[in-house]
Amino acid sequence: MQPTLTEADVAMIRADFPILSTEVNGRPLVYLDSGATSQKPLSVLDTERDFYLSRNSAVHRGAHTLAALATEEFEEAREKVARFVGASADEIVWTSNATEGVNLVAYALSNLPAGSELALVPGDEIVVTELEHHANLIPWQQLAQRTGATLRFIPVDDEGALDLERAPITDRTRVVAFSHVSNVLGVVNPVAELVARAHAVGALVMLDACQSAPHLPLDLHALDVDFAVLSGHKMLAPTGIGVLYGRNRLLNELPPFLTGGSMITTVTMESASFLPAPQRFEAGTQRVSQAIALAAAVDYLTGIGMERVAEHGSRMSRQLIDGLSAIDGVRVLGARGAQRVGLASFAVEGIHAHDVGQFLDDRGIAVRVGHHCAQPLHRRLGLTSTTRASGSVYTTEAEIDFFLEAVADSRAFFGVAS
Amino acid sequence: MQPTLTEADVAMIRADFPILSTEVNGRPLVYLDSGATSQKPLSVLDTERDFYLSRNSAVHRGAHTLAALATEEFEEAREKVARFVGASADEIVWTSNATEGVNLVAYALSNLPAGSELALVPGDEIVVTELEHHANLIPWQQLAQRTGATLRFIPVDDEGALDLERAPITDRTRVVAFSHVSNVLGVVNPVAELVARAHAVGALVMLDACQSAPHLPLDLHALDVDFAVLSGHKMLAPTGIGVLYGRNRLLNELPPFLTGGSMITTVTMESASFLPAPQRFEAGTQRVSQAIALAAAVDYLTGIGMERVAEHGSRMSRQLIDGLSAIDGVRVLGARGAQRVGLASFAVEGIHAHDVGQFLDDRGIAVRVGHHCAQPLHRRLGLTSTTRASGSVYTTEAEIDFFLEAVADSRAFFGVAS
């Protein structure tokens, strides 16, 4: 296999995504909003449909043939996804999305009986970063509120880089939560260093892998994190499915979060006892077809090869950063020279992000505008909203060129070009 | 429209469910496990696929054309589902399943600041019934544990009927949670009476509509309940999507449950403020395609007509109850003469439910065996596990006859026929 995705490779990949050949506003769609949600290849759609056409039934509850087949396929999906992220199957909990995964851990921690080793108490601290997505921030604010612990954060500098010197990781720290890749900056954070510092003080690490899982080879055991979350819809799978990874020993130390059917051993009117992880955390009928579809998405990515996916992303990133920086009046967010995935946010002086986005949309280019669920980072950088372009395996060099040209043109349209 | 579904109508419906024409163990599939999860019509599968092929993108976050189209379709789905259950759109919160819906309310209640009108305190009581599915029991046990409130229950009699005379609904009662239709007995519970008694003492009502929504016309405003939950996968929609209904005023009095993106107004590192309902309860990227598919399922059911669906169910129920009761040594659960949907659980004397199920499976008949996530009810009726047959709009009279014959034959096979 070539180490890079050639133009021909990408063209072949695009054939698997029919939506990329549609038009928007009479222009060919240029989809640069994959950081919000990716498009899905036919193999993913076909896998899910095929499940409904031939094997659909309840898993872990039925003894009939279809139920046994569905259960098997569902658990095979778990194994496949586990391998993809470098974990074992009993460390993979299905969720709706990454947001639910973070909330699950935060609630399970506050559901611990008082006096448990992992329980948080006043005086304990939770550390996040100033560049987190709201999904990896607010659940910890709420956990702090529920337990009396204090939330602290690692600040970012004027460029948006984490200021590790000022990281408030101390003996009081019990949890350190941070993203692998920022969804605003596209920059890969220093996981090894943060994990080492957290573990040195005995804190648990939660890694938000939403923006890394679709773009980089992921080995959670090697990264040595305690928990991690990701969302299927950002990595070629349908909406409604996500993953929480947790070290098996830790998952089994935590009490349940959601309760109901399929996660119990014995139930009386007075009390219930619970299955081991991962079932303990999977109450009610699961997202069966979506889990199976996520496994198909993982197959698709593995088929391309995650090393090549990563290389494609880093080339896109260079093209985006270099191209945007060359346009007068455009400020690109994030430190220069950092390792990145194919995603960049920027501000055009004198034009509001909404207006930039609208102008691009008129040319068929779909980008994200706003704070991208990272208000504190935007505030820190002195901005309210920015425009974000984010690619995926199906993004071409020509598309990014077309996008760069449109950004340049927007300045004339809104009368800010010199 | 005829008031009943004729044989020809059902045959036409079956053509929309290709899985029903497949074989299992060399026998035509007879799917009588719809109570666990229903099969899905092509229109539902097509709707979801079509969304991914032409409009997929992030909702409520994007300003580009696809995002606007997706957001619109997503919100139209909410309106459609709201109409189907007799509610307004701002009272419909998307969840993964009914289990999550019950948990959401239970957690939101314990997230209320101390002193809030709706907050539970020691001395307060939560009332459930002895026939609940674990999903509408364990979350309340856990809420009681978190708040110090006491869980009480309405007992069932030897036949499995609710003993309303012994309902412990008093001035101390703050929540009354019960199922519209029991997933074991198939019997419709006396909603009006329970709601009246709950409201007379100022308690909130949570209705578990999992087994009614697929089978009966539902008008939540008319039923006057405060909250209700249902699961899409039981009503012809995909897995991974459910609905929590809440009176708008109540939803807006409750604090959030899951927190993260898309449910906030302003976020700082220290705190966050939240959108009104329903967005307040929809953190993170939503189950967009699944919500749209649920709306398609609702269209499908509405196309048949819920009155006819209900009539079909009550005919199935008679055939099941009469047929099973006529077999020697078969005990059918639930009070005679009660209003029912097309679902029946039974025990065959001398044969364990697992063995009955296995025997039926050999003939291609899929039924559920076990405690059906209702251990307390089974224990009360002196059983550990039973066999359950449950139909849907696609179930034929001939299938039920075939099933009844197989149940009779199982007795000879296992040597218990006299």
Place this chain on the structure above:
Amino acid sequence: MSDLDGLYQQLILDHAKNPHGRVPLDSPTSQSHQVNPTCGDEVTLSLRVENGVIEAIGWEGHGCSISQASASLLATLVDTLPVAEAESLLEEFRTAMRSRGQIELDEDRFGDAIALNGVSKYVARVKCAMLPWVALEHAMAG
């Protein structure tokens, strides 16, 4: 005129650049702060209402050219109007914006503000145009 030019008429861009009424108001009788949660755009609108008449209006905030122009045009429109009349303008404005290009603003009643007609075809932007009007609604209500 392309759709985009229809949305961003010169008048809109001008109002966005040099907005009317973008001033803090001395001794307001009521005020409302509104945020668009997607983009973080904000407007704080202040009124001085006396005897049922809007005697003065002022606003502050930041946002896209649509929301800024809308606030500016609103300020010129409702200044010195009786509250009841401002309310009826608000209803007409909302109806037009939500009409997906089906209903246009009445030129006699809205004057220059009809330049906002292009917005109603852009469902995702209706919120931007409505932001100051929602602030007006809340300010008038309390």
Place this chain on the structure above:
Amino acid sequence: MSDLDGLYQQLILDHAKNPHGRVPLDSPTSQSHQVNPTCGDEVTLSLRVENGVIEAIGWEGHGCSISQASASLLATLVDTLPVAEAESLLEEFRTAMRSRGQIELDEDRFGDAIALNGVSKYVARVKCAMLPWVALEHAMAG
């Protein structure tokens, strides 16, 4: 023989009806209670182990014919066996049951219990056959 007849051999049905070792055990040295969460079937298995040898075994519980017959056959098999040997039987049994019909139990070592060979093709029923063996595993472990 149909698959179903292969699963429910007469010997299985007989053991299920008249199980061996289904008695409470006096002064057990260890005990394990196991539940199948799907159906609520339970088994409590008691051992009296002396000098590394299973001197007595007894079990109680209820369940389907597969789990009952499996418990009955287990009781006849491991009674008076050294623990180490019972452990190796357990491993072989588990391997065969999980093999989806690929690996059969060795008749020399398992005797009548080879009647359980039919189970391994029924993935959903493997748990039933394993239930008493898992209880044995836990009881032997302590």
